[in-house]
Amino acid sequence: xxxxxxxxxxxxxxxxxxxxxxxxxxxxxxxxxxxxxxxxxxxxxxxxxxxxxxxxxxxxxxxxxxxxxxxxxxxxxxxxxxxxxxxxxxxxxxxxxxxxxxxxxxxxxxxxxxxxxxxxxxxxxxxxxxx
Amino acid sequence: xxxxxxxxxxxxxxxxxxxxxxxxxxxxxxxxxxxxxxxxxxxxxxxxxxxxxxxxxxxxxxxxxxxxxxxxxxxxxxxxxxxxxxxxxxxxxxxxxxxxxxxxxxxxxxxxxxxxxxxxxxxxxxxxxxxxxxxxxxxxxxxxxxxxxxxxxxxxxxxxxxxxxxxxxxxxxxxxxxxxxxxxxxxxxxxxxxx
Numbered sequence: 430x431x432x433x434x435x436x437x438x439x440x441x442x443x444x445x446x447x448x449x450x451x452x453x454x455x456x457x458x459x460x461x462x463x464x465x466x467x468x469x470x471x472x473x474x475x476x477x478x479x480x481x482x483x484x485x486x487x488x489x490x491x492x493x494x495x496x497x498x499x500x501x502x503x504x505x506x507x508x509x510x511x512x513x514x515x516x517x518x519x520x521x522x523x524x525x526x527x528x529x530x531x532x533x534x535x536x537x538x539x540x541x542x543x544x545x546x547x548x549x550x551x552x553x554x555x556x557x558x559x560x
Numbered sequence: 561x562x563x564x565x566x567x568x569x570x571x572x573x574x575x576x577x578x579x580x581x582x583x584x585x586x587x588x589x590x591x592x593x594x595x596x597x598x599x600x601x602x603x604x605x606x607x608x609x610x611x612x613x614x615x616x617x618x619x620x621x622x623x624x625x626x627x628x629x630x631x632x633x634x635x636x637x638x639x640x641x642x643x644x645x646x647x648x649x650x651x652x653x654x655x656x657x658x659x660x661x662x663x664x665x666x667x668x669x670x671x672x673x674x675x676x677x678x679x680x681x682x683x684x685x686x687x688x689x690x691x692x693x694x695x696x697x698x699x700x701x702x703x704x705x706x707x708x709x710x711x712x713x714x715x716x717x718x719x720x721x722x723x724x725x726x727x728x729x730x731x732x733x734x735x736x737x738x739x740x741x742x743x744x745x746x747x748x749x750x751x752x753x754x755x
Contacts, residue, residue, distance in 0.1 A: 531692055532692055532694065535592070535595040535596060535599055535692035535693075536599065536692055536693055536694050537598070537599040537600075537602035537603050537606075537693065537704075538602075538693070538694065538695065538696045538699070539694075546694075546696070547694035548694040548695075548737075549692070549693075549694045549737075550694065552736060552737075
């Protein structure tokens, strides 16, 4: 079960968030705050590496959920929060990235780095992640 | 002593270039490349318009200049092609041959309007040019297939069937996304000579 998906642009601003499981709804600002907090933690983590530079946070595991992050070459971050037993989050993130390159980046009405409002992207994500 | 007569076999390379059969050409291009190019075309048009409805006109104009070239190319490539003089002939040429060469499949349907004698409709449930396009709320009536409508208009006009061609979104029952209907309205003289 995937609980939610967050997409951050390279400046760390939340550009997409949606829930796919039974999660508590937060206010719009709370999601933005969570996104920026994660972005900062990710930046700190990548500086903490004792040997050379690190890629930052890739996986956070807890008793009740796990969070997996994928960063593209342009600095866009995708992270999903899922059930701790969920297998192959890597593949799921890869599929989400593919949908993003198709239905967001090839959409002439999408302005890069801005929030994503694309019906087709929503629909394809729902098909991929919803139950 | 007998001498074998050798037959000369002409190889393709020995043929003069004008005598060689016309190559069919590679029929497919990368969809992503097209999608990015089309996306840029739309953004280019958007930067050059004052009001939203002008976008369709701009896209259509771009298509109109493509149409005559598509027609010439297809007529050259088609075997035993002749000039279409019948209204239904040119319409089915567009519905099958043109659609196949542009989108790799036939259009889903070709219908005559029940309301007007001079109107015909070609519909496509999954318009290739709209595959990656989500319309913003303020432009929900726009259909980027206006470009395709322009191509059809260019073909019809250069084939001496002058018409106005427009693209529309039509909701389909039970489907989340609407289909594209290309509406062809012929000029009166075309209908007069085709009883």
